[in-house]
Structures are given as structure tokens and as C-alpha cells.
Amino acid sequence: MIDNIDRKLIKATQTGLPLTPRPYHTIAQQLNITAEEVMERLRKMLDYGIIRRIGAVPNHYALGYRYNGMTVWNVPDEQIDKLGKMVGELEFVSHCYHRPRHLPKWPYNLFAMVHGKNQTQVDQQIQQIIELLGKYNHGHETLYSTRILKKTGLRI
Amino acid sequence: MDNIDRNIINNLQGNFPICENPYAQVAEQLNITETELIQRIEKLLEQGMLTRFGPMYHAERLGGGLTLAAMQVPIAYFEKVAEQVNSFPEVAHNYAREHELNMWFVLATELPEQIDSMITAIEAKTGLHVYNMPKQTEYYIGFKIKV
Numbered sequence: 209m210i211d212n213i214d215r216k217l218i219k220a221t222q223t224g225l226p227l228t229p230r231p232y233h234t235i236a237q238q239l240n241i242t243a244e245e246v247m248e249r250l251r252k253m254l255d256y257g258i259i260r261r262i263g264a265v266p267n268h269y270a271l272g273y274r275y276n277g278m279t280v281w282n283v284p285d286e287q288i289d290k291l292g293k294m295v296g297e298l299e300f301v302s303h304c305y306h307r308p309r310h311l312p313k314w315p316y317n318l319f320a321m322v323h324g325k326n327q328t329q330v331d332q333q334i335q336q337i338i339e340l341l342g343k344y345n346h347g348h349e350t351l352y353s354t355r356i357l358k359k360t361g362l363r364i
Numbered sequence: 365m366d367n368i369d370r371n372i373i374n375n376l377q378g379n380f381p382i383c384e385n386p387y388a389q390v391a392e393q394l395n396i397t398e399t400e401l402i403q404r405i406e407k408l409l410e411q412g413m414l415t416r417f418g419p420m421y422h423a424e425r426l427g428g429g430l431t432l433a434a435m436q437v438p439i440a441y442f443e444k445v446a447e448q449v450n451s452f453p454e455v456a457h458n459y460a461r462e463h464e465l466n467m468w469f470v471l472a473t474e475l476p477e478q479i480d481s482m483i484t485a486i487e488a489k490t491g492l493h494v495y496n497m498p499k500q501t502e503y504y505i506g507f508k509i510k511v
Contacts, residue, residue, distance in 0.1 A: 210426065218421060224409075225418035227402050229385055247382045250419065254382075258425045261378035264405070265416040271373070271511050278461070278468075289501065296504025306501040307432065314434075314465065314495060323509070349463070357458035357467070358450045 210258065213241065217249055225262075268302075273323040275330045276353065279337060280316035282309075282346040288318060294340055295320050300333045315347060322350075365413065368396060370511050372404055373413070377509075429476035431498040433483065434465040435490070442466070448489050454482050465495065 210218070216239055226234040232250070236243040253259040268276065283291050288306050295318065296304035303321040320337065324330035334350060371394055381389050391401040408414045423430045437445045442460075449455055449469060458469040471482055483494045 218426070221419050222421060223418070224416050225380075227387075227406055227417070229387060229398060229402070231386065232382065233384070243384070250382050253419075256425065258422055259419045260422050262380040262382070262419045263378045263417070264373060264376040264408075264414050265418075265420060266373055266377065266509050266511075267412055267415045268509060270412045271509060273509060289503075292501060292503035301504060304503040305499040306503070307497040307499055310495050310497075313436075314497075351461040351463045351465075351468075353459040353461050353468075355460040357446045357460055358455060358469070359457050 209256065210253070213239070213245075214249055214253065214258075217246065221250075268323055272325050275324045275327055277322050277330050277334070277350040278353075279320045279322055279334060279348060279350045281318040281320070281337070281341065281348045282315045283318050283341060283344045284346070285317065287344050291341060291344055292318055295337055298333070298336065298340070300324065316349070365511070368394070368400075369404060369408060369413070372401070372408070373509075373511050423472060424476075427475070429471070429473040429479040431471050431479050431496055433469055433471055433486075433497060434495045435467045435469075435492050436465050437467050437490075437492060445490050445492065449486060451489075452482065452486065454478075 217235070220235050220238055225231045228234045230243070232246045233243040236246045239246070250259065250262070254262070292304055292306055295301055300322050301320045302323060303319070305319045306317060307319050309315055309317050322330055322333045324333060338345060338348070375394065376390065380386060383389060385398070387401050388398040391398045394401065405414070405417050409417060435445070435449075445467065446458065446460075449467065450458055454471050454473050456470045456472045458467065460466060461468050471479060473479055473482055479496070479498070483496055487494050
């Protein structure tokens with residue numbers, strides 16, 4: 209799906225776009241291809257979802273969202289796609305996934321990351337998910353991170 | 365941070381145009397000049413309000429492997445195990461969390477089939493069981509924050 213030029217383009221842009229009036233031209237010069245080709249390839253990767261979006265990536269923590277919880281839920285497998293979409297649509301949920309259980313230790317199959325400016329706000333968000341899931345919620349927990357042990361960007 | 369900065373953050377988390385003069389186009393919508401927009405993005409990056417400005421790539425669609433994994437690490441060995449786990453370049457993020465499963469990390473490999481051998485390697489190095497929790501379905505990833 210992606211070729212060598214795409215790969216070079218990804219490497220050149222994964223840490224950010226040049227802050228120059230014609231950023232795609234700046235990249236084109238670095239890669240020795242035309243700006244039209246750079247734009248064409250970026251549009252194609254957007255269409256295919258290889259690029260999720262282009263824009264500002266905010267630092268939640270620096271912007272005041274200091275309470276970040278990984279909420280995990282045990283919901284019936286046959287309902288999970290419907291419930292996952294509903295939870296994912298909540299404005300304070302940043303990531304929402306179906307992941308495997310590891311019984312008996314880990315009964316949870318639905319993961320949703322929530323973000324708030326204080327504990328009360330996060331507690332209210334969790335309450336909202338509890339109400340949304342209703343009778344399908346067979347147990348849940350919220351795991352707060354206490355320390356970042358390693359953080360490197362995803363690099364290709 | 366003033367209202368213009370807030371406007372930039374709230375309105376520029378996606379849909380940055382792909383055209384000859386994208387900053388000029390966005391600046392016009394925000395009622396500022398191209399130069400001011402560029403300078404403000406630069407400043408927001410320097411101050412750490414933004415971690416990046418550009419395309420956000422979808423790791424798995426680039427052909428790599430990605431998974432979330434967790435471990436139950438005895439407190440006495442926590443630092444040593446963190447060091448052992450972090451020594452693998454394939455470990456992209458690693459967080460301590462308050463739970464019986466107290467270490468959670470993201471593994472990113474060049475090829476999807478390398479995930480299983482990475483997990484085996486981490487188990488061998490640490491002597492602990494790794495709970496592999498690859499995503500089965502993604503319902504949403506995005507979150508536009510308002511400031």
C-alpha cells in the first residue's frame with residue numbers, strides 16, 4: 209500500500225510539518241520530488257486512513273487535563289460493538305477499543321480513555337459511562353497512571 | 365495563552381489543508397496573518413502546549429504490529445523490571461498504573477508477526493507473564509480538546 213517514497217515522506221513529516229509558508233514545497237525540496245507529488249501522496253494517505261488527520265496535536269497534560277484514566281469495562285461480547293460506538297462518541301473519550309479478556313484475572317473487554325481537569329470531572333465522566341451501559345455493565349475499574357516509565361513516539 | 369491561541373488549538377486539531385499556502389488559508393479563517401499564525405504555532409510548540417503540528421499516522425495501516433500489554437510486577441522488582449522492559453526498542457510507551465496489573469506498555473514492531481516473539485522475549489528476560497491485549501476493534505480515536 210505504501211512505497212519507498214511514501215516511507216520517506218512519512219519519515220520527513222512524522223515529527224511535524226515545516227513551519228514555512230509553503231510547507232509541502234519545503235518537504236518536496238528535501239525529498240527531491242515535486243510539491244504536487246508531496247500533496248498528492250498526502251491526500252492519498254488521508255483517503256486510505258494511513259494519516260488519521262493533519263493538524264495540531266495538543267499536549268493534554270500541559271493544557272490542564274491532568275486527570276487521565278484508563279476505564280475498563282466487562283460487557284457482553286454480543287453487545288460490545290454497539291456499546292463501544294456509544295462510549296466512543298462521548299466527547300471526553302479519546303480512545304475506545306475492544307480488547308481480549310484474560311480470565312479469571314482480567315474480565316474486561318472494553319477500554320475507554322477519559323480525560324478531565326480534576327478528579328470530580330473524571331468521576332462524573334465515569335458515572336456517565338455507567339449510566340450509558342446500564343444493565344450491560346458487568347463490572348468496571350479505572351486505572352490511573354502513576355508514572356511514565358518510557359515514552360517515545362511511534363517511529364518507523 | 366490568549367484567545368487567539370485558544371482559537372488555534374480548538375480549530376486546528378484536524379483538517380489542515382493540503383495546498384500551496386495552507387497557513388495563509390487557515391490564518392484567513394482565524395482572522396490573523398499568515399506570519400502571526402506560524403509564529404504562534406511555533407510558540408505553542410516551544411511552550412509544550414502542542415506536542416506536534418503535522419500529520420498523525422495510523423501505525424497499523426503502515427504495516428507494523430502494535431499491541432498493549434500488561435504485567436503484574438512484584439513491587440520489590442518494579443524498577444529492575446521497568447529497566448528490562450524499556451531496554452527493548454519495540455517498547456514505545458510504558459506506564460505504571462495503580463492495579464494488580466501494574467505495568468502497561470505499548471509494543472510496536474516493524475511486522476505484525478513479530479509481536480508474539482517480542483512477548484516471549486520479554487517474558488524470558490523478566491521471568492514474568494505478559495498479558496497481551498491487542499485491540500480487536502477500534503471504536504474511536506480522536507478527542508478534540510477545548511481550551
